[in-house]
Amino acid sequence: MNNPIKPAARLPSVLVVDDEVRSQEALRRTLDEEFEVFTASSAEDAWKILERETVQVLLCDQRMPGESGVSFLKRVREQWPDVVRIIISGYTDSEDIIAGINDAGIYQYLLKPWQPDNLLMAMRNAAELHRLQAENQRLSLELRTTGPVLKKRVEMKYERVKREFGLDGLTRAPDSPLNPVCDLIAQVAPFDLSVLISGESGTGKEMIARAIHYRSRRADKAFVVENCGALPDELLEAELFGYKRGAFTGAYEDRTGLFQQADGGTLFLDEIGETSPAFQVKLLRVLQEGEFRPLGSPRPVTVDVRVIAATNRDLETEVREGRFREDLYYRLAIVPIHVPPLRERPMDIPLLAERLLEASRRALGKDTDGFTAEALACLSAYRWPGNVRELQNAILRMLALATEPRLRAHLLAPRVLQAGAAGRPDAPLDALAAVGFSGTLQERVDALEARVLKETLIRLRWNKTRAANELGLSRVGLRAKLARFGLDGGKGGDDE
Structure with a gap:
């Protein structure tokens, strides 16, 4: 007998505050699909929701009639400090938002x-931050009450994190193209050398x-992440270098x-290109110097940080065309590491x-x-x-749509089904695909016909009656x- 699917647990909760209905609905x-979403069109309506619902993440527009987003988030911080606050706006509001980041405790x-x-x-990172904050509060309480017991527990958790995010966390087959990458990581990780990781998005x-x-001597120190492509220069500089009180209005x-x-640990700069x-x-x-000057500071700050950068661009080409500094490229790429795309790693899938x-x-x-x-x-x-990000989303879709204990092929998007029916990667389902087959005209037509039959049967869960009707066959x-x-032979589908 099939095992029943367990009822879904409550999703992380998000409150979206935006006075534009179209923007609100798009968000x-x-x-x-991944969050329990509450919506409000004004700060006043959002406040009422916060009073009656448990909200983990608050996503707020900056420009709204009446109270601005930064002003509202300042009030939220005072009343509900555990809520992770994110603001969304355009470049034109950068100065106002920078000025209010500290007072409002804006996460991103x-x-x-x-x-x-x-x-x-x-939003996933914000929800995870909320979870970690709650866990940290719980662990802090236990530390005050259980001392040595908790210390042992924290040590065990640290070892688990090292396993999860170390080389053991990089899932791969014995013959995977990722294995040479892992060998290179094991060689260079112990040394404080800058690493440039290249590869496609995802x-x-x-x-x-x-x-x-987690393979370096800095494993017990902080690992800090910044997406350089997500912020304009002035905000990125404030994020990375910090600032002193009075450096600008609102500081x-x-x-x-x-x-x-990240002092003593590692700073990961994503999308450096x-x-x-x-x-x-x-x-x-x-x-070069190991020091920087925070905004508004008269004195430089010295830090000991290992920098790892990543890009999906060809930075050598960017250097040749004058869009990326050559001296910075060679400083970052002491050890270049290229991550192969998932299409080159079918054995890992x-x-x-x-x-x-x-x-x-x-x-x-x-x-x-x-x-x-x-x-x-x-x-x-x-x-x-x-790549992996698309695969993860496809699996989330399958799990969300599943009504049976096992995840079946018909839950996949049509483009994935078509590739499976063709038996070769990413093959388009149209008449032109036959041109790529070898053999006589009849052999090519037969190959295309077999492919259409297989894709239809997979999509219809091998229900031959429905397949015959759709294809106009008896x-x-x-x-x-x-x-x-x-x-x-069929695949066990219902034939009725």
Whole structure:
């Protein structure tokens, strides 16, 4: 008998505050698959929701009638300090937001127009921060009451984190192209050398950076992350270098920058290729001298930080074309590491899918017995242009739509099904695909026909009656074609 699927646990809660209905609905559509979303059109309405609902993350627009976003978040911080506060606006509001970042305790500033992937990543990180803050409060309480017992528990948790984010956390097969990358990590991690990680978006460059950190002598110190492509220069400078009280309007107290927060540990600068030449000059000085000057400070600050940078651009080309400083490139790329895309690692996909499924179970609070063999075959055949991130989203979709204990192939998006039916990566389902097949005209037509049959049957869960109706065939005609192409065994689907 099939095991029943467990009821879903409550998703992380988000309150979206935006007076524009279209923007509010766009944010809701982007978030509601992974979050419990509340919406409000004004600060007053949002306050009422906060009084009656438990909210973990607050995403607020800066420009609203009446009270501004920064002003509202200042009030929220006083009443609900545990709520993680994110503000969203355009470049034109940068000065107002910088001035209010400290007072309002703003966790992140998102620019319009926002990108769904960037927004989701920011919200996931904010929800995780809220969870970690709550856990930290609980551990602090236990520390005061249980002392040695908790110390042992923290040590065990630290070892688990090292395993999860070290080389053991990089899922790969025995013959994976990722294995040479892991060998290189093991060689360079113990030495304080700058590392430049390159690779397509979604390949797991941050995971590589964490693996380097947790294999280094800095493993017990901070690992700090900044996405350089998400902020304009003035905000990025304030984030990384900090500022002194009075440095600009609204700077009422000192703010410690990320370089100081990472002192003794590792600072990961993602999307380094998106920075401007002016900012690159300031970053180069920090790397060369080991010191920087916070905004408004008369004296430099010295830090001991290992910098790991990442980019999805070809920085050598960027240097040749004058968009990236040559001296900074060579300073960052003492050890270059390239992460192969997922399409070059098909042998890793089944293992990676199982690991991502575990994370998806926790995220959605929904249990499953795993994938069917047919589903894993389709996952392995697709090219995954969005790499690991796209694979993770596909698995989240499958789990959310599942009504049976096991995840079946029909839950996949059509483009993934088509690749699985073709038996080769990312093959388009159209007549032109036949041109790529070898053989006579009849052999090419047969190959295309077999592919269409297989994709239709997978999508319809091998229901031959529905497949015959969709394809305009009789059941007898369909069975004859399946026997001809060796597809008559079926996959256990309902034939009624």
